[in-house]
Amino acid sequence: MPQLFAPVSTPQHEQAPVLGARLVPPPQWDICCAPAVSAVATPAPARRGKLADLDPNLHCSIIGTCLSTAELRKLIPRHAPQLDRKLATDLQIHHTAVELTTGGSVVAKELNKALDARHALAITKFRAARDEKDLKRLWQEAMSNGDVPGAYWALMTHPASTFDVRTLAFGDVHMLSHLVGASNRADIRRLTALEDECERLKEQSASQQVRLHDMAARHAEAVQQVATLQAELTRQAARPSHDLSAEVTQLRAALADREQKLALHTGRRNDTEQKLQAREERNVVLHSALQQANEAAGAARAELHALEQVLQQTLDGDDGQSALPQLHGLNVLYVGGRPGATAVLAKLVAAAGGELLVHDGGVEDRRGLLAAMLPRAQLVVFPVDFISHNAMQVAKQTCARHGIPCHPIRSASVASFVELMQRLYDEAPAGLAASSATPVP
CATH class of the missing domain: 3.40.1190.20 (Ribokinase)
Incomplete structure (x- = not known):
């Protein structure tokens, strides 16, 4: 996605970011967030403006909003050998791009060309604007639709764009950066929750796929069984009636025999369940008795130890030693x-x-x-x-x-x-x- 908003300004007491091998001194206002320094009205040009024609204080917001970091990372290191394309941070790439566009350099021309190609549709849409009122209306529509990058570039370079219009757009983009920062943590929490939900749905989908596969296999087996039964019924329908009566008699006898065996096994199962329940109840009683016996055995061991001490004192013949601790008149x-x-x-x-x-x-x-x-x-x-x-x-x-x-x-x-x-x-x-x-x- 394009980088929509300009970085927050760096206070004077903080250390300036490292751009390649040299330091950028910390100014009172970072160029990323500084407003336009002049409100002097200039005659509206007959053609669209270029990036080099705009106030340098606007370069930061335009580059950060209308171009993606990936595009800048491809272009800027070619003109800044001190930057490593892979190791340089996004902030270093951004600051170097803003610095190189000041003064109408080759970088400014290449970035202008990239901006025109990327936002051609927005430029075409804004071309219909004839005055400041039309520009403001189109800008508000773009803000409502979330199409900020293309509209911002088209408005800043439009021939009818004025200082007031550019200041309005610059302020809107700057305030949007604050709104994004405030909602960033909530978006992260929602993203984490959505990722967890996605993983859960993936697991659920895999489980459902397994179940559907099993159901399909069972369905195919059932279809095969139905086909077999239909074939058997067709064959049986072609047989004489006396053969069918004999087979029905055999099937009824087999069914009665199976029902008798089923009743026998059911009775045995019920008896086994009753015996198992009785044994479980007895185990509970035995466990309780064992616990009580263990507690009694522990108490008996303690009492036996006490008696052994008394007996030892008696055998030693120590008349001055009492079997109990001194009670002091208790x-x-x-x-x-x-x-x-x-x-x-x-x-x-x-x-x-x-x-x-x-x-x-x-x-x-x-x-x-x-x-x-x-x-x-x-x-x-x-x-x-x-x-x-x-x-x-x-x-x-x-x-x-x-x-x-x-x-x-x-x-x-x-x-x-x-x-x-x-x-x-x-x-x-x-x-x-x-x-x-x-x-x-």
């Missing part, structure tokens, strides 16, 4: 459990510097006593396998109301209690001592 309320185990737990807690408050969970002790004992404790423990449902609910609700830590354990064994106390100490070594010093509200 009051532990044990709800539920067996009397034999609670007696051992009371000794262990006492050896660790704490006190064990015991409530049997409502077996012999009154349930009202539990609510009275709970505020005295800084830690509540109860075994889930040896406690009444009511006592467990009372313990949870009271602990939540008073902010007392409450911990259920797996069983009423000594190992479960020892494992819990060691785990609490490992998670927060200072937690048990801090709990013993926390006042109960």
Whole structure:
């Protein structure tokens, strides 16, 4: 496509672009965007103007709008040996073209010839214009139709073109460059979306082609089968009627046999599906049981490790070493459990510097006593396998109301209690001592 718009002007403080082997100094106004410096009216010539006859400030917008970069890349390097045809940027090609057209050089004549050849139709259309009004009307039509390059060149070189008309066209082209820049990113996003949609449609089309090919093959096979059946029907129609009756009888017998086999296989399939469903349900139950067993085994291993530590301390005969971490006067309320185990737990807690408050969970002790004992404790423990449902609910609700830590354990064994106390100490070594010093509200 032709390059429609002139580049944006380069501010004075930015570095000038490199054109070949020399630098172009940064002017106050880049020639690409500078307005015409003079508005002096000149007599309208009797013939169309040339590129060299126009104000040099218009060369940039005309070259950038009315000629494509590919055309400039073919022409300009022949007159600018310092430019590499392949490595030079579009901006370098453009600036060199504008620079070489100043002063009516050979390049200006060649570009003028290329512009006339490229936009001959637009020049012919604008030739009918007789005055400034006609030129403005034709220019507005070209702007509406999007035919800017040819109309811009035809207007700039028209014999009836005036300073005001050229200034109007120059301003329109310059503002269009800003509009294009503002919508460029949206166009890129739309282009990306369209490319993705194109790829998706290509894949969908390929898939549909495969399906159509398969359908065509099946259609050809069906046509062949229809032709075969028609031939068979023709042959059967030519046979005697008694032969047909015998064949019909055979076919009915074969059909009854196949229906019987089908019913048998259907029943077997239903039985197999029921057995498979029952096995899947059993697998779910077994998986749940296995998960529970793994969790119980893990808890048992932790409790076994705790008992091994207690046993090791007992065998070592270290009377000063307690099986539990130091409790520093912590009051532990044990709800539920067996009397034999609670007696051992009371000794262990006492050896660790704490006190064990015991409530049997409502077996012999009154349930009202539990609510009275709970505020005295800084830690509540109860075994889930040896406690009444009511006592467990009372313990949870009271602990939540008073902010007392409450911990259920797996069983009423000594190992479960020892494992819990060691785990609490490992998670927060200072937690048990801090709990013993926390006042109960």
